[in-house]
Amino acid sequence: MPSKDRPSPGARAAPQRSRKKRRAIREYLELLLKLDMPPEDKEAAALLGVPEKDMNNAMRLALSLFRKAAAGDLSALKEIRAITEDEFSGGNVVIHIVDDLK
Numbered sequence: 172m173p174s175k176d177r178p179s180p181g182a183r184a185a186p187q188r189s190r191k192k193r194r195a196i197r198e199y200l201e202l203l204l205k206l207d208m209p210p211e212d213k214e215a216a217a218l219l220g221v222p223e224k225d226m227n228n229a230m231r232l233a234l235s236l237f238r239k240a241a242a243g244d245l246s247a248l249k250e251i252r253a254i255t256e257d258e259f260s261g262g263n264v265v266i267h268i269v270d271d272l273k
Contacts, residue, residue, distance in 0.1 A: 204229040 208216065208231040216226050216234060239247035 204232070 204227065206228050207213075208226050208228055212231050212234075213223075213226050216230060217223075219234070221230060221234075236247050236251060240251050
């Protein structure tokens with residue numbers, strides 16, 4: 172019987188199983204993001220100037236987020252800023268919301 176100071180073997184293995192599951196899900200998501208986007212989305216991406224080689228599901232998600240931000244969704248705009256902030260000099264990027272696009 173395990174003592175209070177030492178967890179049972181099953182309890183020690185639980186975090187490892189959880190990490191394995193998260194790792195597997197991360198790998199599945201990475202695979203899905205690398206797959207080509209559907210043809211109907213490729214047409215819209217081409218109109219925006221996205222090169223054919225970059226037309227995958229990751230770009231599809233980025234375009235979706237961009238469209239929401241362009242339509243005035245502040246949470247989408249904040250997400251884009253959070254994602255791109257590291258890419259630019261210490262977060263000195265200024266994004267202005269234009270409200271007269273109606």
